[in-house]
Amino acid sequence: MYDFAYHRPASVAEAVKLLAGDPEAKLISGGMSLIPVLKQRLARPSALIDLGAIPDLVGISVTATTVTVKGRTTHAAVAASAEVRQAIPALAELASHIGDAQVRNRGTIGGSIAHHDPTADYPAAVLALGATVHTSRRKLAADDFFTGLFATALEPDEIVIAVEFPIPEKAAYVKFPNPASRYAMVGVFVAKGPRGVRVAVTGAGANGVFRHAAMEEALAKSWSPEALEGISTPTEDLNNDIHASREYRAHLVGVMAKRAVAKAG
């Protein structure tokens, strides 16, 4: 680890000010992605701005139509929330399978989506459910939020405050974990609800999470695993590594999508 300055602001405004004043500074939430990178000296931020002391960044609120998860809410809190389990069981279940118990007790939804690791689980839920990301300066639709590999629409001094999920009629997430790391090698989140029928794929795309238009069209006509029969996934933009070729990932997208639709019922 290299040296860095450490800030612990007491408000979002103060955090934004610190960020704006230092382009080399990084925000730290749970640190479950950032700390390993720092330990391996793969990043050298001038400063860490710890969001841990800001009140009102943790919590879950549920209305008749939405579930809102604040940015610093841990995966464990989402997984254990009776309200989330009731409103969007697929979201609670997804959170319960992120990383391991230690990661779930530290890692946060804001950190996960702002990092946009191509193998992260949360981006699939955010995109498939058509969530709205509330930031320190605006509201961003999920479709506009994820812009590429480890890239989002967030400005350098913008902070994720909360993620607002519309409650779907049906939804499910199924992943095929990488056998070694247990990250999603392919994860598919399917949802039918106020934002229409949406299918989001994580783990597979070389540019991060993406929507599967052909599957969405087929499922909009007929919500059943059989409707996905014969629908292929173009391989050009898929990841290719020692664990799975593009072709194998494309195959797994089909299998996971069918399982997800079956699970959603």
Add this chain to the structure above:
Amino acid sequence: MAQGIGQALLETRVHDEAGQFLSGSMMDYTMPRADDMLNIPVDNAVTMCTHNPLRVKGCGEVGAIRAPPAVICAVVDALHDYGARHIDMPATSQKIWRRISASRQHLAAE
């Protein structure tokens, strides 16, 4: 036995063309874990050694040595209908998928 099953199904050293070791961390090198394993009943089938007065013989790494052929024989047997008579270790899910798809394409072409 877990070690032998790991060798049969999961563990592999991967190098790129320049010789760089690609599976050098636990994020990439797949070790068997508790949830990869079954409860395996263990028993002894005792056979007296015929070559020495004590009728005993040293033996080690029984599980690690015996597990790979047992697992691979089972995999090859399961893939028999797809024309498999051999599969290289480790028999990962991707490798098995490739074997099945190659066989299906071959059948479709006939």
